[in-house]
Ligand SMILES: Nc1ncnc2c1ncn2[C@@H]1O[C@H](COP(=O)(O)OP(=O)(O)OP(=O)(O)O)[C@@H](O)[C@H]1O
C-alpha cells in the first residue's frame with residue numbers, strides 16, 4: 254500500500270507520494286487570451302507562453318470547495334497519467350480540508366478519499382514530531398483564502414481557540430491591484446503578474462510609521478522606493494526590480510520597459526495581515542488575534558502556547574513577517590512568559606510534511622477509512638476517524 | 642421601500658452633496674466584496690459565441706452525453722452546485738452550539754482605527770465632507786474629487 258499526501262489548498266495543491274518529494278501545483282484552471290480554444294488545467298499553466306490577462310477558474314470560494322467540476326478536472330489531472338498515475342486500489346489518499354468544513358462538502362469528500370485532516374493539524378503533527386518535549390503549539394496558517402490561528406495540545410486541536418481572519422493572499426493581491434490601478438497603471442486584469450510583483454517586492458514593516466516617512470522622502474533618501482520592470486513575456490520573461498545603481502529617481506528610463514514605481518505599497522499591502530481595519534475589515538490582526546485566542550484557553554496552558562508559535566502558509570514568506578509577529582506578541586504578553594516564533598524552512602509545504610510523517614506512523618493503517626469501511630458504515634465512520 | 646443611492650442634503654453645488662451613512666457603508670461593502678473576486682475581466686471564451694456551446698463552461702453543470710468511466714464519488718458532481726453563501730445558510734449556524742464558522746471569525750481590534758489617504762496611501766488627517774474618504778493634502782483632495790468621491794460607483 255502506498256500513500257499519496259495532498260494538501261488541497263485553494264491556490265496550490267501540495268502533492269506527492271509519502272516516499273517521494275512534494276510538488277506545488279496550481280489548484281485551478283486557466284484561460285488565456287492567446288489560446289482561445291483551450292482551458293488549461295493545473296500544471297498546464299506552464300504551456301501558456303503569455304500569461305498576461307490570465308483568467309482564473311478556481312474550485313474554492315472563501316476557502317471552501319464549491320466548484321466540484323473544476324476540482325474534479327484538477328484531480329483527474331493530478332491523479333491521472335499526466336502526473337501521479339494513482340492506482341486507487343493500492344493507494345491511501347491523505348487530504349486536507351478547511352476547519353468547520355460544510356457538512357455536504359465533507360460528505361462528498363468522504364466518498365472518494367481515505368483520510369482527512371486540516372492542514373493545521375498536519376502542521377501540528379510535524380511540529381510535535383520535531384519538538385517531542387513540547388505539550389502545546391499554536392499554528393498560524395496564512396494562505397490564499399484566509400488566515401487561521403489554531404491551538405493544539407498533545408496533538409488535539411482546541412476548538413475554542415480557533416480564530417479566523419478573513420485576510421489571505423488573494424485579498425492582498427486584489428487590494429494591491431486596486432491601488433496600483435488607481436494610482437498609476439490599470440492592472441485589474443493582471444492578477445498573475447501582480448501576484449508575482451507582490452511576492453517579489455512586498456515586505457512586512459518593523460516600524461510602520463517610520464517606513465511611511467521614508468517612503469515620502471525624495472531621491473536617494475527614499476530607501477523604500479523600487480522601480481519594478483514588468484514582464485512583456487517576449488524579451489522580458491519575468492519581472493524584476495531595477496538594481497539600485499540603475500535606478501533613476503525621475504522615473505524616466507530610455508528603454509521602452511514598462512515600469513511600476515512602488516513605495517508605500519510595498520509594506521502597506523502586507524500590513525493588512527496586521528491591521529485588517531486599515532481597509533475596513535473590522536477584525537484583529539494576526540498577533541492580537543493570536544494573543545486573544547490564547548487568553549481563551551486554560552490559564553495553566555497559556556505559557557506553552559506562547560513559546561510554540563508556528564508560522565505556515567504562503568503569506569508568512571513576506572520578509573519581516575516572523576520578526577513582526579514576534580515583536581507584537583512579545584509586547585502583548587507578560588514579560589515572564591517566553592515567546593518563541595518558529596518559521597519553518599518551507600512554510601507552504603510544512604503541513605504536507607506533517608501528512609507524510611503521519612502516514613509513516615505505525616498506527617496509520619487504523620486511522621484510514623477504506624472503501625469497504627465506508628461502504629459498510631457510511632459517513633459515520635469518517636466522523637469517528639477524522640478529527641479535522 | 643425604494644432606497645435611493647445618493648441622498649442629497651444640500652443642493653447648491655455638487656461639492657456640497659453629502660452621502661449618508663448607509664450609502665457609505667454600501668460603498669465599503671462593495672469595495673470589500675470586490676476584493677474577493679477571482680477575475681475582473683471577462684472570460685476570454687465568453688466572446689466566442691459559436692464555440693461556447695462546444696467548450697465546457699466552468700459554470701455549466703454537465704458535459705455532453707459521452708460515457709465516462711465511473712469512478713468513486715462520481716455521483717456527487719450533480720448534487721453540489723451551491724455557492725458559499727448557500728452552503729453557509731444550509732448549515733444553520735446561528736442556532737448551533739459550540740465553535741463554528743461564524744463564531745471563529747476574529748473579533749474587532751481593540752487598537753484605535755488608523756487612517757490613510759484614499760489617493761496616495763500615506764497617513765491622513767482629514768476627512769472628505771461629501772463621502773467620508775480620507776485625504777492628506779489639498780492636492781490629493783483635488784484628485785479625489787475629480788476621480789472618485791461622488792462620481793464613484795465602485
Ligand atoms: N514568497 C512569497 N511572498 C509572499 N506571498 C507568497 C509567497 N509565496 C506565496 N505567497 C502567497 O501565498 C498564498 C498561497 O499560500 P498557500 O499555498 O499557503 O495557500 P493555499 O494553501 O493554497 O490556500 P488556503 O490555505 O487558503 O486554502 C498566495 O496568495 C501567494 O501569493
Ligand SMILES: [Mg+2]
Pocket residue numbers: 262263372394396397566
Ligand atoms: Mg493552505
Ligand SMILES: [Zn+2]
Pocket residue numbers: 758759760761762763776777778781
Ligand atoms: Zn494623499
Ligand SMILES: [Zn+2]
Pocket residue numbers: 769770771772773774785786789790791
Ligand atoms: Zn469625497
